[in-house]
Amino acid sequence: MGEQAQDAKKEKKDTTAEKIKEIEDLISKSKYNKRTQHAIGLYKAQLAKLKEKQKARSGGKKGEGYAVRKTGDGTVVLLGFPSVGKSTLLNALTNANSRVGSYSFTTLTVIPGILEHRHAKIQVLDVPGVVHGAAAGTGRGKEVLAVIRNTDLILFLIEVFHPEHFSVLQKEVYDADVRVNQKSPDVKIVKTSRGGINTGSTVKLTKLDNNTVEGMLKEFKIANANVTIRQDIDADQLIDIIEGNKVYLPAIVVLNKIDMIESNELDKIKKIVKPDLSVSAEKNIGIWELKELIYSRLGLISIFLKEFNKKADMDEPLIMWKGAALRDLCSKLHKDFVSKFRFARIWGKGVRFQGMKIVKLDHKLEDGDIVELRIK
């Protein structure tokens, strides 16, 4: 590249960064109310466009990064700053042996381990520590954040001495286009060839009006579309839908190293972080409770199979997801079982009486169900 071209490229980068800063300032200075919500919506759309541009230019596509093969019934990633105890926790939860160090950045790659709990095999990933600016490419940040997009659950690990890390981690994850503990908003945008923007909503919108929706779509160069909104969304959620590249994941927040402070200090920190659980990875405090929490937040359920006229095998359940139906169970067992299914008898919480005959394949299974399948 010639010197001139390089200068031009640098200048372009600078102006994008400057514009981002400018709009961020504008948004933070504006008071949010009915009168300003239109303008703020448009600013947010412009900001999102600029950030997209900046990301595209900084190289490194999403999904790039460490190659991790998913195994087992679900995958959890341990996310935290350097030295908060991620490797120590991995070793406490699983059969893995990740190096533990008293200095930062001991772990430089992804170390997987398998957590066996209630017969489920859960893959736990120990990744390098994330720091401020990770999503923008600081440290191994981008690669680490790319890994979490492919997992089923995020475990935010915070150490008691740095409760302020939590908000930084949340921001990094957000900037990596991951949304935690929320569902994808119920909004459909169907582009059309003419007719402008038609917005219909099935609920009362309190944070956006049709005019703002239209203005925001135009910022993304969408001039014709049918928009159906079934939820009282805000501007950020609309942008998420327009950009269409967000991943929605459950997360749990865990406070570590509780053995290192007094209990009244711990209470204060809990008020700031509001963890789901407090543990000591090194002293093995709260680890069993954490295993239970991971299992339930992954939404895993155990199904026990029974053969006709025999007792159920209560030692080897099949692990499935909450919401799984008989059809899912059949197809997990054998490729022909769905077409050859006659009926099932089920013992458990989800049936009106024990041993009930079920003929519908879309019958939902419950944790602990005993299922006897009758196949042609």
Ligand SMILES: Nc1nc2c(ncn2[C@@H]2O[C@H](COP(=O)(O)OP(=O)(O)OP(=O)(O)O)[C@@H](O)[C@H]2O)c(=O)[nH]1
């Ligand atoms: N007292 C105490 N020390 C802990 C606990 N968990 C981890 N440590 C110590 O904290 C230090 C860092 O632990 P690691 O497990 O290596 O931390 P990490 O998060 O994997 O760090 P990086 O790989 O550098 O990102 C080590 O000296 C551990 O022994 C805990 O619950 N209590």
Ligand SMILES: [Mg+2]
């Ligand atoms: Mg480590």
